[in-house]
Amino acid sequence: MQFTERQKRIINIVKKNEPITSEAIAKKLKLTRATLRTDLAILTMAGVLDARPKVGYFYSGKSTINYFAERISNIKVSEVKSLPVVVSEGTSVYDAIVTLFLEDVGTIFVTTEGLLSGVVSRKDFLKSAIGGTDINKIPVGVIMTRMPNIVVTEPDESVLDAAIKIIEHQVDSLPIVEKIKNENGEEGYKVIGRISKTNITRLFVDIANTE
Amino acid sequence: MQFTERQKRIINIVKKNEPITSEAIAKKLKLTRATLRTDLAILTMAGVLDARPKVGYFYSGKSTINYFAERISNIKVSEVKSLPVVVSEGTSVYDAIVTLFLEDVGTIFVTTEGLLSGVVSRKDFLKSAIGGTDINKIPVGVIMTRMPNIVVTEPDESVLDAAIKIIEHQVDSLPIVEKIKNENGEEGYKVIGRISKTNITRLFVDIANTE
Structure with missing residues (x-):
């Protein structure tokens, strides 16, 4: 998984501030929530972030390693x-x-x-x-x-x-x-x-x- | 990156048939293109698939390993x-x-x-x-x-x-x-x-x- 610079910045922000809402992430990056929507969706689907309704985003970040584990198990x-x-x-x-x-x-x-x-x-x-x-x-x-x-x-x-x-x-x-x-x-x-x-x-x- | 069963099936289909259009993938899976749209977007953003306009999807599949390389380099x-x-x-x-x-x-x-x-x-x-x-x-x-x-x-x-x-x-x-x-x-x-x-x-x- 190759992340864009912006996605990497989002990951770092969530790591340091979890749980954090998309509004707060947007504010830190000086961007609109709409601009971030796709990135957050991708990071969540990729399993790097965990989204909990009314709480915010958590850093999970384990899935790529799981994929590695799966690959070397093969x-x-x-x-x-x-x-x-x-x-x-x-x-x-x-x-x-x-x-x-x-x-x-x-x-x-x-x-x-x-x-x-x-x-x-x-x-x-x-x-x-x-x-x-x-x-x-x-x-x-x-x-x-x-x-x-x-x-x-x-x-x-x-x-x-x-x-x-x-x-x-x-x-x-x-x-x-x-x-x-x-x-x-x-x-x-x-x-x-x-x-x-x-x-x-x-x-x-x-x-x-x-x- | 943990893929769903359907995403894994898409990856396998593309591996064997590249380049392949989304219509052809949908046909093989007996699903509509609309149903596949999110999966294809995620696989493309994740770098597993490569999409070329008017040609179709290619299997790239290298990015997760790159991420592993990046991680162990750290x-x-x-x-x-x-x-x-x-x-x-x-x-x-x-x-x-x-x-x-x-x-x-x-x-x-x-x-x-x-x-x-x-x-x-x-x-x-x-x-x-x-x-x-x-x-x-x-x-x-x-x-x-x-x-x-x-x-x-x-x-x-x-x-x-x-x-x-x-x-x-x-x-x-x-x-x-x-x-x-x-x-x-x-x-x-x-x-x-x-x-x-x-x-x-x-x-x-x-x-x-x-x-």
């Missing part, structure tokens, strides 16, 4: 995902760290017989690296966060819901998964992508820069 | 900042890593005589920890990214600009700084805060959840 995880980096449970911690650097990611996912079994973050690796153990000998399975303690997302989930999970569970990224059965008939998750704080920060910039 | 770094975690240049890598864990941050800032001199990320620490050197003996000054190669932000900068810097320079966070002179009269930056991908992801959630 952006799905699958639209902003990155490729996942996956190693098997027997990979040494050292090799997993090398993979982390080569792929330049913050989190590595671990699979066992085709199913997601663990997640290892840079923080986990750092803890292990300074822990005095031989990272060439320890498999990644020993230090990973293990199912079912992994927070996951699915391709059809909204980016907003994924962002909420990231904040609430204090993780850097989520594996994007699909429910499958592996060759042994075991049910679990196949890792098909990754969504991270980086993806969300980039989306934030992209939405803001959209003309 | 949110300043100082409004979403976190506290910085700062160590001196002589601190051992091991002690700095312990600080990183205790404070639960992803990046540590290094100051020398009160001025920002370096930045160390979890990635730098991990590289150092697996590098085979004695992290108890090496000072953090050896592994840090050093001024002037540090990307900074200031309290009055917009969160959007800070987010762009984070994405473009591929860092996890930025120090929020103020220009000062230290006791020796040297010019430089005082570190007064930190803004990270976490802050931006949280802001994304907060804006989207605003009612």
Whole structure:
């Protein structure tokens, strides 16, 4: 919603003086009520102002943000995902760290017989690296966060819901998964992508820069 | 901007059929032109539709996003900042890593005589920890990214600009700084805060959840 200069001035006047009648707004702007009628109608319809009979106008100003919320609720995880980096449970911690650097990611996912079994973050690796153990000998399975303690997302989930999970569970990224059965008939998750704080920060910039 | 069901249907019709006359829209909705007049006026004033005389309505739909861009351009770094975690240049890598864990941050800032001199990320620490050197003996000054190669932000900068810097320079966070002179009269930056991908992801959630 792009407001005219006059509409912006009206919004500011209402913000500071609510509730305020159209007469009082007109007086402050040195205009007639008739001149303001269209602007006030538009601002009210747009949900920026709230009009109450015999009281005046209130500032509501929330609707544009609601529209933004509605819009980003419609952006799905699958639209902003990155490729996942996956190693098997027997990979040494050292090799997993090398993979982390080569792929330049913050989190590595671990699979066992085709199913997601663990997640290892840079923080986990750092803890292990300074822990005095031989990272060439320890498999990644020993230090990973293990199912079912992994927070996951699915391709059809909204980016907003994924962002909420990231904040609430204090993780850097989520594996994007699909429910499958592996060759042994075991049910679990196949890792098909990754969504991270980086993806969300980039989306934030992209939405803001959209003309 | 919260649109009514009918307004949403009009938007969809215009999206698919642009340019389309008000007669044609009315026909599709089985309504009279008079009934649609207010809706079309509101959608046009809101910048969602574009009306061209003798041609019809076009879908423009960009203005709400512009408004979002305008709004987040007005949110300043100082409004979403976190506290910085700062160590001196002589601190051992091991002690700095312990600080990183205790404070639960992803990046540590290094100051020398009160001025920002370096930045160390979890990635730098991990590289150092697996590098085979004695992290108890090496000072953090050896592994840090050093001024002037540090990307900074200031309290009055917009969160959007800070987010762009984070994405473009591929860092996890930025120090929020103020220009000062230290006791020796040297010019430089005082570190007064930190803004990270976490802050931006949280802001994304907060804006989207605003009612």
